[in-house]
Amino acid sequence: MITNKLKKASLKSTFQREKILEYIISRKEHPTADMIYRYMLTLSPCISKTTVYNTVKSLTKTNLIKSVKFLGQDEIRYDGTVDTHHHFVCEKCGKIYDIEVLCQNFNKKEINEHKINNVYAYFTGICKECKK
Amino acid sequence: MITNKLKKASLKSTFQREKILEYIISRKEHPTADMIYRYMLTLSPCISKTTVYNTVKSLTKTNLIKSVKFLGQDEIRYDGTVDTHHHFVCEKCGKIYDIEVLCQNFNKKEINEHKINNVYAYFTGICKECKK
DNA sequence: GTGGCTGCAAATCATTTGCATATAC
DNA sequence: GTATATGCAAATGATTTGCAGCCAC
Numbered sequence: 672m673i674t675n676k677l678k679k680a681s682l683k684s685t686f687q688r689e690k691i692l693e694y695i696i697s698r699k700e701h702p703t704a705d706m707i708y709r710y711m712l713t714l715s716p717c718i719s720k721t722t723v724y725n726t727v728k729s730l731t732k733t734n735l736i737k738s739v740k741f742l743g744q745d746e747i748r749y750d751g752t753v754d755t756h757h758h759f760v761c762e763k764c765g766k767i768y769d770i771e772v773l774c775q776n777f778n779k780k781e782i783n784e785h786k787i788n789n790v791y792a793y794f795t796g797i798c799k800e801c802k803k
Numbered sequence: 804m805i806t807n808k809l810k811k812a813s814l815k816s817t818f819q820r821e822k823i824l825e826y827i828i829s830r831k832e833h834p835t836a837d838m839i840y841r842y843m844l845t846l847s848p849c850i851s852k853t854t855v856y857n858t859v860k861s862l863t864k865t866n867l868i869k870s871v872k873f874l875g876q877d878e879i880r881y882d883g884t885v886d887t888h889h890h891f892v893c894e895k896c897g898k899i900y901d902i903e904v905l906c907q908n909f910n911k912k913e914i915n916e917h918k919i920n921n922v923y924a925y926f927t928g929i930c931k932e933c934k935k
Numbered sequence: 936g937t938g939g940c941t942g943c944a945a946a947t948c949a950t951t952t953g954c955a956t957a958t959a960c
Numbered sequence: 961g962t963a964t965a966t967g968c969a970a971a972t973g974a975t976t977t978g979c980a981g982c983c984a985c
Contacts, residue, residue, distance in 0.1 A: 792925075
């Protein structure tokens with residue numbers, strides 16, 4: 672659970688960190704810093720955007736969350752699912768869906784003599800909701 | 804050739820556009836706006852960064868180039884190869900290499916009922932130069 | 936001749952930084 | 961008690977915008 676995750680990552684357990692991490696993990700919205708900030712405002716009128724940025728940086732460094740960046744969106748998004756997976760981004764509504772992409776190349780440790788550490792892949796298009 | 808490409812895209816042929824498009828296509832550096840700007844300065848002391856931004860926007864809209872965005876890099880990069888291909892980004896030197904990623908899923912027109920228009924995929928790690 | 940380009944200066948906006956205060960352990 | 965977090969205000973830096981003059985066609 673949340674407190675343990677922080678402890679394991681050697682991060683001090685604070686109200687802000689608990690709530691921010693819980694929010695990113697439990698909702699599947701891949702929120703931006705601003706979305707996290709606005710959520711935190713509903714819990715406490717006193718929360719700083721700097722703290723949001725500090726927190727997501729700590730959480731990312733300790734691998735409790737991942738950050739992702741998409742073309743056509745200015746803001747970095749945060750993802751509570753740290754296992755390898757990929758995304759679909761709707762060009763109309765901006766919503767982000769998790770998807771599975773099976774590809775043997777994604778498991779390679781090396782391509783063209785370059786050592787591979789991470790794989791990022793995403794599709795863009797029109798989501799099933801916006802197609803209606 | 805460059806002039807024809809502009810003509811076909813219904814873009815007026817100007818010195819700035821010719822040189823910027825030629826630079827992006829001929830070198831394989833996936834340059835940033837700033838790299839393009841610094842290159843243009845070597846050709847003429849009078850070039851505006853606004854023009855660089857205006858130009859890459861026109862070129863992208865008309866599909867003469869593509870733009871790409873990578874985690875860990877603040878700037879948008881421009882790519883003169885418009886055919887589908889993918890990238891490797893070195894975490895150390897920031898250099899970008901074109902790579903081939905064969906994956907049947909990349910040809911799908913639909914995933915989980917979402918209509919797919921584009922696929923973006925890139926690997927990060929340590930490039931063969933930096934491994935030495 | 937005119938609509939589309941260029942380029943200056945100023946604005947925008949996400950993110951970062953410096954630093955003083957507060958708090959988890 | 962101390963190292964680490966929080967949060968304010970100010971800075972940064974890529975990109976955008978408004979607008980005047982210029983030039984390709």
